[in-house]
Amino acid sequence: MQARKILVTTDLTEISDFAAEYAANLALQLNSQEIVLLNVLIPSHIQITTASGGAYYPPNHVTQKLNDALFDKRSDLVKKQAIKFSQPGVTIKPVVRVNHNKSGINHFMEEYKADFLVTGSHDKFSFMEILLGSETEKIIRKINYPMIVLTCEPVSSTIDNIVLAIDVELDEEQQNGIDSIIEFAGLLNAHLQLLYVITNSKISATSAVERLHQLAKHKNIRNYSINTMEKHSLEAAIRSFSRKYKPDMIALLSQGKGKLHNLIYGSRTGEVINEADLPVYVARSM
Numbered sequence: 487m488q489a490r491k492i493l494v495t496t497d498l499t500e501i502s503d504f505a506a507e508y509a510a511n512l513a514l515q516l517n518s519q520e521i522v523l524l525n526v527l528i529p530s531h532i533q534i535t536t537a538s539g540g541a542y543y544p545p546n547h548v549t550q551k552l553n554d555a556l557f558d559k560r561s562d563l564v565k566k567q568a569i570k571f572s573q574p575g576v577t578i579k580p581v582v583r584v585n586h587n588k589s590g591i592n593h594f595m596e597e598y599k600a601d602f603l604v605t606g607s608h609d610k611f612s613f614m615e616i617l618l619g620s621e622t623e624k625i626i627r628k629i630n631y632p633m634i635v636l637t638c639e640p641v642s643s644t645i646d647n648i649v650l651a652i653d654v655e656l657d658e659e660q661q662n663g664i665d666s667i668i669e670f671a672g673l674l675n676a677h678l679q680l681l682y683v684i685t686n687s688k689i690s691a692t693s694a695v696e697r698l699h700q701l702a703k704h705k706n707i708r709n710y711s712i713n714t715m716e717k718h719s720l721e722a723a724i725r726s727f728s729r730k731y732k733p734d735m736i737a738l739l740s741q742g743k744g745k746l747h748n749l750i751y752g753s754r755t756g757e758v759i760n761e762a763d764l765p766v767y768v769a770r771s772m
Contacts, residue, residue, distance in 0.1 A: 489516040489673060493600035495591075496525050498563050501606030504639045506571040506578070508765065509604040511643035512634075513576045516673055521578045522598045525564045526585045529553055557582060595631050603633040626740045626768055632666050634735075635766045642734055645674050648767070649733040651681040651724050666769035667737045668705055678710040679733060683723040691716075728764060738768045 494509045496502035509521050529549065560582045568580040583594070595603065626633075648671050650664070671678045680702065682694035689697075691714045698712045717723035724736060 488601050489518050491520045491522065491598065491600045492516075492518055493522045493524060493595055493598055493603050495603070495605045496523055496564060496567060497606075498525065498560070498567065499606070501636065501638075503567065503571070505604050505606040505636050506567060508634075508636060508640055508643055510571045510573050510576050510578065512604070512645070514573060515645065518601075519577070521576060522600060523564060523568050523578050523580050524594060524598075525560050525580075525582045526594075527553075527556060527560055527582055529584055553584065557584065590628065592628070592630050595629075600631070602631050603629070605633065605635055607635050607637045626770075629768075630770065632670065632770070633768045635768060638763055640734075640765055645676050645734045645765075647677045647679060647731070647733045648735045648737050649679040649681055649724065649727060649731070650737040651683050651720055651727070653683040653685050653720055663739045663769050664701075664705065667739070667767065668707055670737075670767060670769075671709070675709065676734070678707060679713060679727075679731065680707075680710055681713045681715060681723065681727055683720050684714060684716045685718060685720070733764065736764050736766045738766050740768055740770050 492509050492513055494502075494506055496506060506521075506523060512518070513521055561580070564580040564582055568578040572578045581598075591603065594600075648667070650667055668678065670676075680698045682698050684691065684694055694714045695712055698714075701707075702710055702712070713727070715723045715727060717726065727733075728736070
């Protein structure tokens, strides 16, 4: 995994401030060269037409003036936000894009050659919904890059301890997805907490520990510890574990084109992300 450039989405709200500041601190830890602070402006005629259900189409000369004014205002605000969270050694490039074609987040990741995304999440992933016009699970499935999601101001900007929880024996595709999490932890020299959640009586604690040992050996993980917990769900286990051990980040694996695998928080990933009070690292299994 490379971490030369980070793309940060901003809608100029408080949660975007958290994401920008967090990304700047993370860039220092990762020795990243640049942050792109991206604000996407939906043209006014699209917003007006959508709001009216297609009943009203404003004149071009009116919308052009409005778009120009909005663009100038956004550009000024994003520039101020970039200056506010800049740090020595980290370049934050403010960018405002008028998105006529509703390009997806992968388009912007590719255009700016970003290695991963940092974004703040409102109750309904408002920024990401604008980009992709989809529900949270579909958004997570569509992104081809690792992403970090924040729902509130992090307690710490330093990532020393990451929890990765599983409740299944991983197949080859899923293990490839975990590589991203392991590499990310390695870049930060972070301790990886491997947590096996026992949700039924089909596996014993001894067998669960053995599976985690095999995973760590197969993936050549150096800085890790092994934990097991009996709970009725992954959600309950990760909440309990986080309260007790206070990790700095939760790691989440999603399967890109299919349904989300029942790995960390099960299939209702978006809802849990919105409830989380820790940054969530989302990696896609290829």
